[in-house]
Amino acid sequence: MNHLLIMLPMLIPLYGAILSLFSWRYVRAQQFIGILTQVCLLIATFLLLFDVNENGIRTTQIGSWPAPFGITLVADLFSSMMVITSAITGMAIYLFSIKGLDKARQTFGYYPVLLILQLGVSGACLTGDLFNMFVWFEVLLICCFVLIALGGTKPQLEGAIKYVTINFLATGFLLTGIGVVYGIMGSLNLAELAVLVRTPVSHPALITMAGMFFLIAFGIKAAIFPLFFWLPASYHTPPIAISAFIAGILTKVGMYALIRLFTLIFVTDQELTIPLFTVLAGFTMVIGVFGAASQNDFRKILSFHIVSQIGYMLMGLALFTPLAIAGSIYFIIHNILVKTNLFLISGVVAHRHGSFALKKLGGVYLQQPLLSVLFFISAFSLAGIPPFSGFWGKFMLAKAGFEIDSFVIVFVSLAVSLITIFSMTKIWNEVFWKKKPVSDPLLEVMTEREKHDNRLLHLPVVMLVGFILFIGLYAEPVVAMAQLAAEQLLNSELYINAVLKK
Amino acid sequence: MELILPFLIGILFSASLYLILHRHFFKLILGLILFGLATNLFLFVIGRLTRGGSAIIGQGENVATEPFADPVPQALLLTAIVIGFGIQAFAIVLIKRVYQSFGTTDLDDMSTTDQIEENH
Numbered sequence A: 001m002n003h004l005l006i007m008l009p010m011l012i013p014l015y016g017a018i019l020s021l022f023s024w025r026y027v028r029a030q031q032f033i034g035i036l037t038q039v040c041l042l043i044a045t046f047l048l049l050f051d052v053n054e055n056g057i058r059t060t061q062i063g064s065w066p067a068p069f070g071i072t073l074v075a076d077l078f079s080s081m082m083v084i085t086s087a088i089t090g091m092a093i094y095l096f097s098i099k100g101l102d103k104a105r106q107t108f109g110y111y112p113v114l115l116i117l118q119l120g121v122s123g124a125c126l127t128g129d130l131f132n133m134f135v136w137f138e139v140l141l142i143c144c145f146v147l148i149a150l151g152g153t154k155p156q157l158e159g160a161i162k163y164v165t166i167n168f169l170a171t172g173f174l175l176t177g178i179g180v181v182y183g184i185m186g187s188l189n190l191a192e193l194a195v196l197v198r199t200p201v202s203h204p205a206l207i208t209m210a211g212m213f214f215l216i217a218f219g220i221k222a223a224i225f226p227l228f229f230w231l232p233a234s235y236h237t238p239p240i241a242i243s244a245f246i247a248g249i250l251t252k253v254g255m256y257a258l259i260r261l262f263t264l265i266f267v268t269d270q271e272l273t274i275p276l277f278t279v280l281a282g283f284t285m286v287i288g289v290f291g292a293a294s295q296n297d298f299r300k301i302l303s304f305h306i307v308s309q310i311g312y313m314l315m316g317l318a319l320f321t322p323l324a325i326a327g328s329i330y331f332i333i334h335n336i337l338v339k340t341n342l343f344l345i346s347g348v349v350a351h352r353h354g355s356f357a358l359k360k361l362g363g364v365y366l367q368q369p370l371l372s373v374l375f376f377i378s379a380f381s382l383a384g385i386p387p388f389s390g391f392w393g394k395f396m397l398a399k400a401g402f403e404i405d406s407f408v409i410v411f412v413s414l415a416v417s418l419i420t421i422f423s424m425t426k427i428w429n430e431v432f433w434k435k436k437p438v439s440d441p442l443l444e445v446m447t448e449r450e451k452h453d454n455r456l457l458h459l460p461v462v463m464l465v466g467f468i469l470f471i472g473l474y475a476e477p478v479v480a481m482a483q484l485a486a487e488q489l490l491n492s493e494l495y496i497n498a499v500l501k502k
Numbered sequence B: 001m002e003l004i005l006p007f008l009i010g011i012l013f014s015a016s017l018y019l020i021l022h023r024h025f026f027k028l029i030l031g032l033i034l035f036g037l038a039t040n041l042f043l044f045v046i047g048r049l050t051r052g053g054s055a056i057i058g059q060g061e062n063v064a065t066e067p068f069a070d071p072v073p074q075a076l077l078l079t080a081i082v083i084g085f086g087i088q089a090f091a092i093v094l095i096k097r098v099y100q101s102f103g104t105t106d107l108d109d110m111s112t113t114d115q116i117e118e119n120h
Helices: A002-022 A026-057 A078-101 A103-107 A110-126 A130-149 A154-185 A190-197 A206-223 A230-234 A240-264 A270-293 A298-319 A321-352 A369-383 A389-403 A407-433 A448-473 A473-489 A490-501 B003-020 B025-046 B071-102
Strands: A058-061 A073-074
Touching: A002 A026, A002 A058, A002 A110, A026 A058, A026 A078, A026 A103, A026 A110, A058 A490, A058 B025, A073 A078, A073 A110, A073 A130, A073 A270, A073 A490, A078 A110, A078 A154, A078 A240, A078 A321, A078 A448, A103 A110, A103 A407, A110 A130, A110 A240, A130 A154, A130 A240, A130 B071, A154 A190, A154 A206, A154 A230, A154 B025, A154 B071, A190 A240, A190 A407, A206 A240, A206 A270, A206 A369, A230 A240, A230 A298, A240 A298, A240 A321, A240 B071, A270 A298, A270 A407, A298 A321, A298 A389, A298 A407, A321 A389, A321 A448, A321 A473, A369 A389, A369 A407, A369 A448, A369 B071, A389 A407, A389 A448, A448 A473, B003 B025, B025 B071
Parallel strands: none
Antiparallel strands: A058 A073
């Protein structure tokens, strides 16, 4: 049963996707299968998280081949938390897509591709094998390629070509890094690698070099400075249901891989990696937030903020104390929910008012007060105002920074928070508060049906805000879990023993 | 033979990056394909080359007799080739679609998604 529990986050989306493909012509059936899959996935991931929280790290060997030889699946707290967050986001996206995505795209395989994307996310988080991780990243990237290009409008094609090219290069780097690791150590199992790098005969310089390949590869996927340029150029081009999912999940899976590898394997040369990460984290935060400040499109502001927030996650890795890593983990979970939600809100606004440009929008507060409150909560959460969820992540990071006297990076992170508030205030003023500049009579008059649809679109937003409020207002269990996850990450013995069963 | 391969990989990497930076669609595709080839070849060579020794355990033996070729890089390589093939096929179709709807072959003409829209 325990072995099945680790497999379920992958099996459920896979079978859901297969069933959706079989009902290709019946969009209704695909929607039904999709929602059913999401509910099952949510339950399975919750059970997995519960199990891992109770009993520690869980592993299973595919085909019963013993650990260093076969493919291992490992579920520790960090990966279980990632998987459950991905399931929550997937649920919200599905609810949104039914009314929020045009019929043409829905009939062309949107649902199965999204499910396979979720399969890739689960796989990348749960695998205990370096090459397997590469394969899962390819699975989710191919789905992203398809989703970004799905529909084939001009901006989408343009965004897709940038996204495909840069991610293809990242894949090449990742594969080269895997090659180097295998060449030095002759294994690809993460636990065995963790043992091998800690033996005295290993070659520290070569291992660091391999680590740099992974830093570049996952750095591109996670959009850290200076490798983020593809993100603001492509993330705003597809329809909002697609943007919201890939903006919420994908960069964080890259970040997950970075944290996993740089706490488990590439820990031999921290005199080099920690200053490097500190500098990268600082620049990622600052550049991202300034990029956002100069934009005047709802989605583009949010896209640049993804980059800025990645900096915070990297900051936890740069400080490298248990509290800092816990802060990173909490921040990743919080950010996936909040970022997806903000994108969805921009989608609801655009569904009603037909635009993403700040200049064209206005007066949403008068027409949709509920949506305004929902945006308000999410935006304050993103900026890190207490008692919302972003505050706790930033608080943990800042406290960890003060504890080891890294004042500069803490100062930068707090200053960036201020500018984040500026961007969110800009959206608030322009979209919700100010009067609508030109009232287009065609858009003003909505049919009852459209109004009904728009109300339905609120459902996923309300659900996500519920989760955001939960992890913000009732933060203690989540923070405690993040701290436990960080301990598991930093205490590699636990991981090694769980996999190799010594 | 072992000396030629590193140089070959280096040449493939540099040629592919040169082509990618050329900003022409066709060269971009060629560059991406060469880049994939270079990484695949690298993966193959890094597992150390052994000629004529397959990693098959003979009847009545417990382990394969040395020297035998390491089967792991070959398995990785096969997977990587298949994945790379899929992505390249997708990229070629994508670039064809881009050419059809934009009517240009120059990547520099495609900067609209980066621009800040002022007058809309």
